[in-house]
Amino acid sequence: MSEPTAEEAGAVLRRTPQQARSKARLARVLQAAERVLIAEGVPALTTTRVAAEAGVSVGSLYQYLPDRDAIIDALAATYFSRLEALMEEFVHSAATERWPDPVGVLIDTYAGLYRTEQGFRALWFGSGLTDRTRAADREHKRRMADGVRRV
Structure with a gap:
């Protein structure tokens, strides 16, 4: 998957960037946060460390x-957004394609994604989820279950 984007994280931001330059800066920050998360784990996700990795001021x-x-919430939102977009692709494909084992196709695809998505794994298994992320995860799971039902 691609690196986190400002658009995917928009729902959990203090302020949503409007200008292209601001969106690019926020995308750099989220990409830097993901690099820190993958390389050093959840404990290293401090504002100071992420700002330094992104090459921006802490104030920015x-x-x-x-x-x-x-x-953490913004990174989680980007992962949820991607997973749900993939589920929507499955729902649309299922309307025109016939799979001998649709559940197997879903499981294989998501298993492959979890194998390659280092940031997602580092966040979920790094014991650093916030209360807001846990609540968002419960809603995400409901949306994913609905997608499975529609497939």
Whole structure:
């Protein structure tokens, strides 16, 4: 999958960037946060560390992500967005294609994604989820279950 984007994280941001330059800066911050997460784990996801990795000031980061929890929530939102978009693709494909084992196709696809999505794994297995991310995960699971039902 691609790196986190500002659009995918938009729902959990303090402020949504409007200008292309601001969107690009936030995307750099989220990409830097994912690199730190993968390389050093959840404990390293501090605003200071992420800002340094992104090459932006901490004040610039604070415009959009006020604290460590917001960084975690924004990363999680990007992963949820991607997983749900993939489910929607399956739903649309299922309307025209016939698979001998649709559940097997879903499981194989998502298993492959989990194998390659290092940031997602690092976040979920790094014991750093926030209360907001846990609540968002419950809603995400409901949407994914609905997608499976529609397939």
